[in-house]
Amino acid sequence: MPRSKAAALIGGVAFLTLISTGSVQAAEYGTGPWVKGYTDIFGGVLPSQPGFYSRTDAYHYNGNVDTTIFDGRVALNVDQDYLATLMALSYVTPWKILGGTYAVAVVPSVVAMNVDVGIRLPPFTGPRGRTFGPFEFNIGDTELAQGDTAFAPFILGWDAGNFHWNIGVFGLAPTGEYSKKDLANTSLNHWAVMPRLAATYFDPKTGWQVNGAAIYSVSWENTATDYETGNILNLDGAITKNFGPLGVGVVSYAMIQTTGDSGAGARLGSFESRVYGVGPIVTFTTSADPTKALTVLAKWYHEFNAENTFEGNVVDVAVSFKF
Numbered sequence: 400m401p402r403s404k405a406a407a408l409i410g411g412v413a414f415l416t417l418i419s420t421g422s423v424q425a426a427e428y429g430t431g432p433w434v435k436g437y438t439d440i441f442g443g444v445l446p447s448q449p450g451f452y453s454r455t456d457a458y459h460y461n462g463n464v465d466t467t468i469f470d471g472r473v474a475l476n477v478d479q480d481y482l483a484t485l486m487a488l489s490y491v492t493p494w495k496i497l498g499g500t501y502a503v504a505v506v507p508s509v510v511a512m513n514v515d516v517g518i519r520l521p522p523f524t525g526p527r528g529r530t531f532g533p534f535e536f537n538i539g540d541t542e543l544a545q546g547d548t549a550f551a552p553f554i555l556g557w558d559a560g561n562f563h564w565n566i567g568v569f570g571l572a573p574t575g576e577y578s579k580k581d582l583a584n585t586s587l588n589h590w591a592v593m594p595r596l597a598a599t600y601f602d603p604k605t606g607w608q609v610n611g612a613a614i615y616s617v618s619w620e621n622t623a624t625d626y627e628t629g630n631i632l633n634l635d636g637a638i639t640k641n642f643g644p645l646g647v648g649v650v651s652y653a654m655i656q657t658t659g660d661s662g663a664g665a666r667l668g669s670f671e672s673r674v675y676g677v678g679p680i681v682t683f684t685t686s687a688d689p690t691k692a693l694t695v696l697a698k699w700y701h702e703f704n705a706e707n708t709f710e711g712n713v714v715d716v717a718v719s720f721k722f
Contacts, residue, residue: 413430430708431616431631432547432571432591434458434485436652436676436715437702438612438635443599444563445500445556446721449493454719456485462702462711469516469582471624471664476517480710483546484509499555499565508546510575510585515539546575547586564598569614581625590619591626606641615657626664629656629671637680646682650698651675654708671706674699694719 437458461480466473477673489504519535549571556565571593573585597612612635620627632655638650656671680698699712 409579422600433614433633435559439637442597442610442612446491449491449637451722452489454487456717458483459714462709464709466695469508473520474516478515480513500558502554504551510546512542514582542583544585548572548574567595569593589621610637624664625662627662629660643686647679651677674705676702
């Protein structure tokens, strides 16, 4: 592929990968505000061509955990299954700041959530560990509603030959449905800020590319449960090889909680979480012209070595294009 066409192509198909982030649950629920593994191909690239870009993801997660906190109560043997539709819209401006391209983005979501709990403990505990209130066994709940909204008011991207990198500040607004009476909620019920650094090496002659991103999430308190999730480091990576319009490769992620949870609702103590995921990715682009290209990708992650969090599988299918 000629270098000029390749540069235009990666700009046109990559940007929504970097700005799209959504949320379904928090470390209070066994995970964090950044969607695990969301940064994939061309994660460090900002398009050189100003305009509007769109990416829509169908992100499906299924996993289980022995013990976690759900809505202020300790839950045992929990299965969680959700499908999040993430509809990212970004605008690449013609403006330059410190030599970098400036862009903004917003990512609303719709979430279908299903939760099954083997045992839920009483809502509070008295002196000497005595519990008050009923135990609940084999309960479940479903919800289909708007999810939280991610936004990025500040993204800057630079290029140097085959190297591309960007920095961004992402936020998460609790716009989804939430109630302490429900097991299945589509919101974290708290705000979060997530600065991110992403980088890409792409050689258009060989078709090889290497991507990496680091995101550090800081969460506010869930005031309904008096639970404040600790800070979390997310690492996303992807290595792919392009064969014309087709690309294949490997993707991976890590979610590592760096500070403990706190607040009256943190009944399991600091409860630091971590989990890792790895799997294949396949991509297809219909055109080398970014104004006409339709890019489709599909990836699968299998999680392992989970601590204090869910362990399961992710299937993510995405479509992106430029308006």
